[in-house]
Amino acid sequence: MRITPKEELEHRISRLQSLMAKEGLDAVLVLQNADLFYFTGTIQSGCLYVPVADEPVYLVRKEFSRARMESGLREIVPFSSMREIPARLADYGYPLPVRIGMELDVIPVNLFERYRAVFPSSAVSDATPLIRRVRMIKSKYEIHILQDAAVQIDKVNRRAREVIREGMTDLELAAELEFTARKEGHQGLVRTRAFNAELFYAHVFSGADSAVPAYVDTPLGGLGLNPSFGQGAGLKRIERNEPIIVDFAGCVDGYLVDQTRVFSLGDISGLLRKAYCDMLRVQERMMELIKPGVPWGAVYDECLALAVELGYADSFMGNKGAQVSFIGHGIGIEIDEYPFIARGFGEMTFEAGMVFAFEPTVVVPGQGAIGIENTFYLSHFEGLRQLTCSDQELTCL
Structure with missing residues (x-):
């Protein structure tokens, strides 16, 4: 303790x-x-x-x-x-x-x-x-704990490579990964500040289920198990040649990091593969932009403009009509802390010591979702550093 x-x-x-x-x-x-x-x-x-x-x-x-x-x-x-x-x-x-x-x-x-x-x-x-x-300004003490959480989530990611198999349900995969996280010290609770913003460990879903919108203010929702908690993993069975999303919140000693990785059994469609590469480009653009003094909203505007230029006006950060107005969020004890890389935050600027998750995502109805998420730290001396450390390649098993 x-x-x-x-x-x-x-x-x-x-x-x-x-x-x-x-x-x-x-x-x-x-x-x-x-x-x-x-x-x-x-x-x-x-x-x-x-x-x-x-x-x-x-x-x-x-x-x-x-x-x-x-x-x-x-x-x-x-x-x-x-x-x-x-x-x-x-x-x-x-x-x-x-x-x-x-x-x-x-x-x-x-x-x-x-x-x-x-x-x-x-x-x-x-x-x-x-x-x-x-x-929103993390100390060295907090950064060390967040690094431990990043190691935990990497172990979850490695476990996903071992257990994903054709025919297992999204729920079975989620349970395997939650078990791994729990053994590594995850407290089980993912704290959020927003009213009714309930989360449980992660969003794990495959294929078309990852494109199902839900009430929660995230780009991905998922069908869930029942209407009382209509998000996340359901009973869909994993098939070949479809994206498998593992959007997982690691947690050590009360501190959270957020990471999304994409897996598949066999290959995925050319459209989704191109979208994944394009979301990496959006992440790279964010990394070029963020420095102390840059407005949060300006980063959102620039990255959204790039996504639209790449052809994702109707699918970036959610289904058309259900798109969220952010691409990143601060993280620490809660998953929705300052800063918000979001529309309407043009007056607030990045400062050294901030930690945030950035999650450019594309949703294609009928095929599924694709994207990348990492947690970053704006260091006083080293600039922007990535805390989450799992391999970013789309993993075809």
């Missing part, structure tokens, strides 16, 4: 406090599990109170002993009722804040109202943009 170092937590909180001061916030209240893990090193139930200039206080409802064991923060105190919070803060000499920030994108309304009753005179604003900006 890897415990987040105390110095790492202190650095993260210091960066958040700096942004809070610029926004005029007196305090931020952190409640969501991914954010709690990032700032405390654990997800024990409670809330983290971050004042703008003093020591944060982690108020834990359950389980206090584990919070003490897992978190490197100095001030961790038990509480049993929200009514106790003002008194616990007063113990540290903290007055009730005039302006407080909360994660308004993810907190349920009922829970928000209960906390607002604790701070009745405080003006509440959304702290999520500040938290996202802190989390």
